[in-house]
Amino acid sequence: MEPIIEVQNLKKSYKKRRSKEYVHAVSDVSFKVNRGEILGLLGPNGAGKTTTIKMICGLLIPDSGTIRIKGIDNKEKRLKALRHISSVLEGNRNLYWRLTVKENLEYFAGNRGMSRKDVSEQIEDLLTKFNLKDKENELVNRLSRGMQQKLAIAVAMLAESEVILLDEPTLGLDVETGYEVREILKAIVRDYNRTIIISSHDMDVIQDICERTVIINQGKVLTDDRVENLLKLFEVRAYTITLGDPLSSQQQQLLLQKFPQHDYQQDAYQSSLNIELAKSEGIYDLFDVLQLNNTSVEAIDRKTINFEQIFMKIVKGEKQDAMVQSS
Numbered sequence: 001m002e003p004i005i006e007v008q009n010l011k012k013s014y015k016k017r018r019s020k021e022y023v024h025a026v027s028d029v030s031f032k033v034n035r036g037e038i039l040g041l042l043g044p045n046g047a048g049k050t051t052t053i054k055m056i057c058g059l060l061i062p063d064s065g066t067i068r069i070k071g072i073d074n075k076e077k078r079l080k081a082l083r084h085i086s087s088v089l090e091g092n093r094n095l096y097w098r099l100t101v102k103e104n105l106e107y108f109a110g111n112r113g114m115s116r117k118d119v120s121e122q123i124e125d126l127l128t129k130f131n132l133k134d135k136e137n138e139l140v141n142r143l144s145r146g147m148q149q150k151l152a153i154a155v156a157m158l159a160e161s162e163v164i165l166l167d168e169p170t171l172g173l174d175v176e177t178g179y180e181v182r183e184i185l186k187a188i189v190r191d192y193n194r195t196i197i198i199s200s201h202d203m204d205v206i207q208d209i210c211e212r213t214v215i216i217n218q219g220k221v222l223t224d225d226r227v228e229n230l231l232k233l234f235e236v237r238a239y240t241i242t243l244g245d246p247l248s249s250q251q252q253q254l255l256l257q258k259f260p261q262h263d264y265q266q267d268a269y270q271s272s273l274n275i276e277l278a279k280s281e282g283i284y285d286l287f288d289v290l291q292l293n294n295t296s297v298e299a300i301d302r303k304t305i306n307f308e309q310i311f312m313k314i315v316k317g318e319k320q321d322a323m324v325q326s327s
């Protein structure tokens with residue numbers, strides 16, 4: 001299957017103000033997006049996400065590298081390529097604040113050469129899908145940030161372009177509205193067969209709605225994998241074990257040999273052990289050590305790793321070898 005978007009070896013530098021130096025915002029970014037996929041572009045502040053998104057939607061010209069949209073090179077046939085893309089970069093900034101919700105949709109539809117009559121059904125459908133029907137006559141400047149964001153995405157849907165680029169779609173939204181926006185994005189892919197690229201810091205967005213994530217740092221791709229694979233790859237079982245008795249020095253020595261990463265805490269009242277067990281290591285080895293002196297266990301608390309911790313590990317460079325093997 002041909003990817004709907006293919007970016008290869010993108011590079012982009014900005015000249016620093018009042019200086020001869022350059023910031024290498026994107027040094028080498030390549031990835032593909034398949035039709036109907038939701039791809040998450042993830043990275044710490046300044047990693048190059050927005051610059052990458054802006055190059056794909058044609059707002060910035062790369063210094064080098066290629067971008068193909070439905071196989072069309074956006075340098076050679078710019079307008080033809082960009083016809084397949086809509087973007088929501090700074091959400092509410094793209095809206096007209098002194099127009100109502102419905103007027104905004106009508107205005108942008110008109111801008112794209114669609115007649116009011118032709119789009120009225122589509123606008124009604126979008127107002128319903130985005131839960132904005134009861135706000136259709138409200139001025140945009142009276143809407144909450146979440147509603148403005150929903151409207152900005154609805155406007156992007158008008159063009160019927162197959163790919164939608166979203167920069168930080170849930171930034172600054174409360175938990176409930178963030179959840180609603182996530183559900184809307186899932187529905188866009190499912191019901192309208194669109195492809196979405198999202199740049200985000202919001203790990204819930206990535207874990208909840210993206211099938212695949214490209215993690216970039218300092219302008220380079222660190223990993224490109226299915227979210228599910230990353231969760232499996234980093235699967236560790238983290239336990240906090242509260243002990244009835246302190247460990248002997250022999251037990252502590254053995255633990256150090258078998259689990260060099262563990263953390264043992266002992267004070268006058270309590271002893272506890274924090275330990276991460278990778279899949280291959282058995283918790284039974286740990287119990288063997290405890291049984292040596294019949295150390296009693298008062299409580300075992302098990303935690304699983306979440307996507308945010310995985311992201312931190314990747315950005316800090318842990319598990320690089322494993323990732324190379326998995327890809």
Ligand SMILES: Nc1ncnc2c1ncn2[C@@H]1O[C@H](COP(=O)(O)OP(=O)(O)OP(=O)(O)O)[C@@H](O)[C@H]1O
Pocket residue numbers: 014015016023024025026043044045046047048049050051052
């Ligand atoms: N117009 C510009 N002029 C100069 N430097 C810029 C410009 N835009 C971005 N940069 C720099 O380029 C680097 C990448 O920025 P970019 O906005 O693409 O990163 P980002 O991953 O989207 O970051 P954030 O998550 O903070 O939005 C940063 O060091 C940023 O300071």
